[in-house]
Amino acid sequence: MSELYIVGIGPGDRDDMTIRADRALGACDVIVGYGVYVDLVRDIYPGKEYLSTPMTREADRCRMAIELAREGKKVALVCSGDSGIYGMAGLVYEIRGEDKTPEVIVIPGLTAACSGAALLGAPLTHDFAVISLSDRLTPWETIEKRLECAAEGGFSIVLYNPASHGRPEHLKKACKILLKHIPGDRPCGVAEKIGREGEKRSFFTLKELSETDSVNMFCTVFIGNGATKMIGGGMVTPRGYRDV
Amino acid sequence: MSELYIVGIGPGDRDDMTIRADRALGACDVIVGYGVYVDLVRDIYPGKEYLSTPMTREADRCRMAIELAREGKKVALVCSGDSGIYGMAGLVYEIRGEDKTPEVIVIPGLTAACSGAALLGAPLTHDFAVISLSDRLTPWETIEKRLECAAEGGFSIVLYNPASHGRPEHLKKACKILLKHIPGDRPCGVAEKIGREGEKRSFFTLKELSETDSVNMFCTVFIGNGATKMIGGGMVTPRGYRDV
Numbered sequence: 483m484s485e486l487y488i489v490g491i492g493p494g495d496r497d498d499m500t501i502r503a504d505r506a507l508g509a510c511d512v513i514v515g516y517g518v519y520v521d522l523v524r525d526i527y528p529g530k531e532y533l534s535t536p537m538t539r540e541a542d543r544c545r546m547a548i549e550l551a552r553e554g555k556k557v558a559l560v561c562s563g564d565s566g567i568y569g570m571a572g573l574v575y576e577i578r579g580e581d582k583t584p585e586v587i588v589i590p591g592l593t594a595a596c597s598g599a600a601l602l603g604a605p606l607t608h609d610f611a612v613i614s615l616s617d618r619l620t621p622w623e624t625i626e627k628r629l630e631c632a633a634e635g636g637f638s639i640v641l642y643n644p645a646s647h648g649r650p651e652h653l654k655k656a657c658k659i660l661l662k663h664i665p666g667d668r669p670c671g672v673a674e675k676i677g678r679e680g681e682k683r684s685f686f687t688l689k690e691l692s693e694t695d696s697v698n699m700f701c702t703v704f705i706g707n708g709a710t711k712m713i714g715g716g717m718v719t720p721r722g723y724r725d726v
Numbered sequence: 727m728s729e730l731y732i733v734g735i736g737p738g739d740r741d742d743m744t745i746r747a748d749r750a751l752g753a754c755d756v757i758v759g760y761g762v763y764v765d766l767v768r769d770i771y772p773g774k775e776y777l778s779t780p781m782t783r784e785a786d787r788c789r790m791a792i793e794l795a796r797e798g799k800k801v802a803l804v805c806s807g808d809s810g811i812y813g814m815a816g817l818v819y820e821i822r823g824e825d826k827t828p829e830v831i832v833i834p835g836l837t838a839a840c841s842g843a844a845l846l847g848a849p850l851t852h853d854f855a856v857i858s859l860s861d862r863l864t865p866w867e868t869i870e871k872r873l874e875c876a877a878e879g880g881f882s883i884v885l886y887n888p889a890s891h892g893r894p895e896h897l898k899k900a901c902k903i904l905l906k907h908i909p910g911d912r913p914c915g916v917a918e919k920i921g922r923e924g925e926k927r928s929f930f931t932l933k934e935l936s937e938t939d940s941v942n943m944f945c946t947v948f949i950g951n952g953a954t955k956m957i958g959g960g961m962v963t964p965r966g967y968r969d970v
Contacts, residue, residue: 607810
């Protein structure tokens with residue numbers, strides 16, 4: 483029975499991988515992934531065959547991994563963060579279709595909502611919504627609608643892909659929509675290069691966030707809910723315990 | 727400088743902990759937590775002092791951990807899943823207040839949204855909302871409003887605490903609200919006792935989910951978005967790649 487491991491490697495540092503993910507990567511013959519993520523693990527697991535495809539060739543990458551597994555190789559397809567949340571697990575299922583070979587084993591990893599929140603304090607102690615601002619695969623109208631609904635529902639909000647070289651204005655546009663529902667003094671946080679060299683956290687009000695140019699493609703953005711506040715240097719969303 | 731580690735231990739199996747979490751627990755003197763979670767790690771790290779408080783005494787638990795750290799002990803406060811997402815990190819910040827002692831180090835862990843999704847397939851490959859159905863600390867009206875907004879926004883939805891001994895009807899009430907916006911044939915999945923003995927996954931339509939009595943307090947519930955489908959035995963939310 484051939485097996486294909488879809489491995490979430492977390493934010494970047496080996497220490498933030500799960501023991502299961504570390505063991506799967508150590509045991510495989512071939513590691514397939516996007517160039518940047520393959521480079522994050524290349525030095526940790528020497529002696530493997532490493533294969534990558536460029537940014538927009540995700541389906542080719544999954545096909546390659548499936549084919550190699552069918553040929554009998556032990557293959558791991560690596561994803562940054564989690565393997566499911568905006569990761570490659572879905573695409574592998576789609577491409578494999580109803581053929582049950584290879585067996586697909588999804589090994590989860592720390593997504594930026596978890597690792598970024600830990601860096602900032604505890605902004606996600608209550609209900610939250612995760613929204614990607616990338617419109618490469620999603621119409622911008624859908625993204626706008628979700629921002630509206632998340633704000634109206636009083637969720638804490640996590641924004642993935644808040645900016646990129648091709649889309650520098652997305653975060654500003656998103657903040658403009660959120661400011662229709664959320665006061666400008668709402669606490670926000672930005673986690674940058676989590677667990678990697680250059681890791682950084684910064685805090686803003688929503689108004690300030692709507693005006694800053696400091697948010698780039700290495701950032702994950704957190705917008706608090708109505709109860710979120712800065713406490714002891716961290717961004718904290720109380721859960722509502724009454725005996726504090 | 728005294729330090730307090732708030733450690734997310736993931737769903738339950740040591741293999742699903744991060745290397746960082748495993749190392750922190752191995753290095754500490756005292757492990758504090760809710761009884762069930764303390765029992766999950768007690769055999770893995772022998773020779774530690776273990777302390778716990780009952781279910782509704784979360785604030786006491788955090789105070790105990792803070793005090794022990796101030797006395798110079800190396801203390802880890804363990805949380806199931808992630809340490810931030812519905813975890814104790816927020817409460818520790820609240821109780822510590824503006825005093826910066828001890829230093830609080832939040833070590834994230836796999837939350838059930840990640841680990842449960844991996845068990846079911848890939849239901850969270852696109853934007854999603856996480857909602858707890860527990861009304862112990864949140865008015866039920868707030869929960870209803872969030873369910874409405876999440877459904878209207880077309881999010882995949884993850885429900886934490888879908889049922890408990892005291893609240894068996896919460897999931898049925900939630901499904902009734904969702905069914906006002908979402909067709910009854912929408913694919914749903916339930917992940918039970920993830921990573922522990924008795925681990926189980928099951929799939930439903932939203933209509934079936936609204937009628938089942940099989941969901942208990944050890945379950946996490948996943949409701950697909952408009953594109954979610956069953957593929958090759960897994961629940962999959964396509965991201966929208968066009969060259970599949």
